[in-house]
Structure formats: C-alpha cells, structure tokens
Amino acid sequence: MNLFFEPIGLSHYLVVGAILFVCGMVCMATKRNVLGVLMGIELVLNGANLNFVAFGSPLLRAPGDHALGLDGQMIALFVIVLAAAEAAVALAIALNYYHTHVTVDVDRGDELKG
Amino acid sequence: MIETVNWHSCFFLLFALVGCVSAVAVVVTGNIVRMACWLVTALAAVAGLFFLAGADFLGAVQLMVYVGGTMVLLVFGVMLTARGPFVSMKTGGGQWILAIVVGGALLTVLLQAALSIPDWNAPGREQVQTEAAPPTATRLGLGLMGIPVDRLQERNAKWQSGMSGQLLAFEIISIHLVVVLVGAAYLARAKRRIEPQPARIADAEVSQVPG
Numbered sequence: 001m002n003l004f005f006e007p008i009g010l011s012h013y014l015v016v017g018a019i020l021f022v023c024g025m026v027c028m029a030t031k032r033n034v035l036g037v038l039m040g041i042e043l044v045l046n047g048a049n050l051n052f053v054a055f056g057s058p059l060l061r062a063p064g065d066h067a068l069g070l071d072g073q074m075i076a077l078f079v080i081v082l083a084a085a086e087a088a089v090a091l092a093i094a095l096n097y098y099h100t101h102v103t104v105d106v107d108r109g110d111e112l113k114g
Numbered sequence: 115m116i117e118t119v120n121w122h123s124c125f126f127l128l129f130a131l132v133g134c135v136s137a138v139a140v141v142v143t144g145n146i147v148r149m150a151c152w153l154v155t156a157l158a159a160v161a162g163l164f165f166l167a168g169a170d171f172l173g174a175v176q177l178m179v180y181v182g183g184t185m186v187l188l189v190f191g192v193m194l195t196a197r198g199p200f201v202s203m204k205t206g207g208g209q210w211i212l213a214i215v216v217g218g219a220l221l222t223v224l225l226q227a228a229l230s231i232p233d234w235n236a237p238g239r240e241q242v243q244t245e246a247a248p249p250t251a252t253r254l255g256l257g258l259m260g261i262p263v264d265r266l267q268e269r270n271a272k273w274q275s276g277m278s279g280q281l282l283a284f285e286i287i288s289i290h291l292v293v294v295l296v297g298a299a300y301l302a303r304a305k306r307r308i309e310p311q312p313a314r315i316a317d318a319e320v321s322q323v324p325g
Binding site for chain 2 (some may be wrong): 009015019021032056088092094107
C-alpha cells in the first residue's frame, strides 16, 4: 500500500471531509431524536472545516500570492465559534420542545400549535 | 523498509480511519448516548487531522471548544431530555433507503470532484514546504487584530490599503456570541412545565412507547 510511503496530498483530506459531510447529512435526515439531528449538524460543520484547513495548509498547497493561506484557518476558527453558538441555541430550542411535547421525537411535532 | 515509511502519512491514515469509522457509527447507532460517544471520537480525530495539516492553534481550539464544550453541552441535553430507559426511535426503512441514495449520490459527486484534479493528488516536493509548518497562534491573533501578516507582500497599493485583516469579522463574532448565549440562556430557563394534552385517538395505540 503506497499510501504509507507516499506523501499525503490535498485530495486525501477532501475525501475525509466529504465522508464526514455526507455522514452528517444522512444523520440529520434520518434521526428522529432532535439531539441526533444536532449531532449531524456538528459532523457537517467539521467536514467543511477540514476542507478549509486543507486548502489553507502550507504543507498541501504551495504558498504564494494566490494561495488561501492563513485565511483557511481563520474561516475554520469562525466556523467553530459560530457552531458553538448555534449548538447552544439549538439545545435551548430542544429543551423547550421537550418541555411542551414531553418527547424528543421530532416526528411528533407535526402541528403548528405549540 | 522502516526508514522509508512516511510517518506523516501513517498518522494521517490513522486519524482519517478513526474519524470516518466514528462518523459512520454515529449514523448507524440507534442509542443516543452511544452516538454522543462516537461523535466525541470523530471530533478528536478531526483535531488530529488539523494538527497534521499544520493548523496547530486550530487543533487546540477544536479540542477545547468542540470536544470539551459542545459535546458536554450535547451530553447535558441528552441527560435532561431522558425519560426512563433510553428508548431508541427507529426510522422507517423507506426513509433510510432514500437517505442512503441521496447521501451516496452526494458522496460520489464530492469524491469525483476531489480526486479528479491532478494538482491535488500529490504535492510536488519542490512546491510545498517539507519542514514543519510555523506556529500559527501569533499570526492568527495578529490577523484578528487587523494586521494581515500573510499578505504584507501585497504589491498592489490599491489592494493593500483595504486590507484590515479580520478585525471586523472578529468584532461581529464577539457580539454575536454574547447575544446568542444570552438568548439561549433565556430560552432554556426553567419554566412551569405545561401538562401534555390528552392523547389523540389515532395516537392511542402508538403512545405505548414512553417518551
């Protein structure tokens, strides 16, 4: 297996990011527990972060005037902060949902009346 | 042979395998607590991949904020919404098939896009640096303060005057975080619990499953 002896390129990181993204997407689509949906969201954001960091890495792309460079890591940093904020709000909504419906099953929330 | 092993690639394969297996396990597992545990390993593996790509500060932030913060938040949510033994809510077979088909199609498109550019397959050894990447914490901090340290060689004077790093984004993110956390704390405050409505006739048989 020449993956052990050859240097890792950018496409390997993109493959891992794609797998994480698709797993998160399937998790968001199929889970009936609202916290399961939130975990899918976290996976999606991590897949995207991995893409950003890989494109901005000086070890994978030649640094230069037109390289993404440090901006990739900066974007990923902002994504992490925003994801933490959104997880807090989503959990507050999930707790409210649980208090009114006495279940975390999102399939039970099929009426607009609270 | 042991001298020619590329250890960077070996560690990349280790972290990538752990991350992908954990992500698939999050999807497949029905128990919400096991999903949380697999998600923790997936996030830690992504942090390892960040370190390998030269983003040392970002790897540390990922471990602290995601694994240490967001996952604790999710586990608290799991605890607070548990009613009796953990009931596993199964999704119907038709929904699984549809999700797998759509997910598989997207994965095919993404993999084909990632592997089709020859420039990305393997870096030319003379183009990218082979020694360890410089520490990024100082450079990121200066960028957040408004000094773009990686664009200082910008020769076009018109572009150089407009570059202020990421200071505006930093301020926006800070205010956003304060507002969101205050709002979330207000939303999740303890209220008098509303008693559930009497079960509808159609749900009389289904409501045997607790929670």
